[in-house]
Amino acid sequence: MAQKILIIEDERQIARLVRLYLEEAGFQAVENHDGKQAIFAFRHEKPDLVILDLNLPGIDGLDVCRALCRESDVPVIMLTARSEEADRLIGLEMGADDYIVKPFSPREVVARVRAVLRRTSRSQSPPEIMRVGSLTLDMTGYRASIGDHVLTLTPSEFEILVTLARNAGRVLSRFQLLEETQGVTYEGYERAIDQHIKNLRRKIEGDAGQARIIHTVHGVGYRLDPVEDNHVS
Secondary structure, three states: OOOEEEEEOOOHHHHHHHHHHHHHOOOEEEEEOOHHHHHHHHHHHOOOEEEEEOOOOOOOHHHHHHHHHHHOOOOEEEEEOOOOHHHHHHHHHHOOOEEEEOOOOHHHHHHHHHHHHHHHOOOOOOOOEEEEOOEEEEOOOOEEEEOOEEEOOOHHHHHHHHHHHHOOOOOEOHHHHHHHHHOOOOOOOHHHHHHHHHHHHHHHHHHOOOOOOEEEEOOOEEEEOOOOOOOOO
16 A cells, blocks of 8 residues: 655645655655644544645644644654744754755655655564663664663654664764665755754653763764663763
């Protein structure tokens, strides 16, 4: 069965164009043009991925994004004409997985959708567990924990953490993290990596009570150093 994409976009011409390209690529695509009905449409359609315009009439797209990410782990790609970087970073902090700035190429949207679905899809292979110090990663169940504390991560945060854990002790550049987690690199997305790292640190250090394990190597990138003790020393 084709994967379903929900397009929440008030500009009908844009929504229709994106839908046609997605359908041509083999996806099932559904349009929604009313931000106030977006949550209802999401619950009714049960999509595999959401393309969400942040500049919606009646209700702010960031509020919709917040509600979707709070309710489900379905990946969200933000679609926006806003030039302010802060809006995109806020969306990413809420849990969105990617963003596209208008004007855009419909083919780019299809490529982004495929990349996000590829990295968030759950493997049907037997469970694979990876342990690095006190960190445990369940690749099949998309679950991460430190000691007995389960981390609540978005798909993008989980993929970045897995990539860092697989290369524990080694510095990875933003470019390398993009290649490993996205499958393709996008101009301007390196700042999104910084935001995901910030979110991971907050969840690891705050929620899990864990000392910092993800370190910044200025001018180079990020490194994960495993810590055996899951309490701040």
